[in-house]
Amino acid sequence: MLVWITQLGMSVAAPLAGFTILGVWLRNRFSLGNWVVLVGIVIGLCSAVEGLRTSLKTMEMRDRKKDGEKTVSFNDHT
Numbered sequence: 001m002l003v004w005i006t007q008l009g010m011s012v013a014a015p016l017a018g019f020t021i022l023g024v025w026l027r028n029r030f031s032l033g034n035w036v037v038l039v040g041i042v043i044g045l046c047s048a049v050e051g052l053r054t055s056l057k058t059m060e061m062r063d064r065k066k067d068g069e070k071t072v073s074f075n076d077h078t
Helices: 002-030 035-063
Strands: none
Touching: 002 035
């Protein structure tokens, strides 16, 4: 379960941080306005929410797993 909690944190934090950093880089590199950073934050938040949703859904499926069923790996969730 510790692996899933770590994955949950990465699924939420990485998109938000990555898109925010990308927005700041684009603003500085191409002399764009602050709107680029705002767009990066919004896209990052949307991606973080989706990562949270899919990770929680996968953890719930794992908890409901009956004996003898195949264990759900991270790449198998939908």
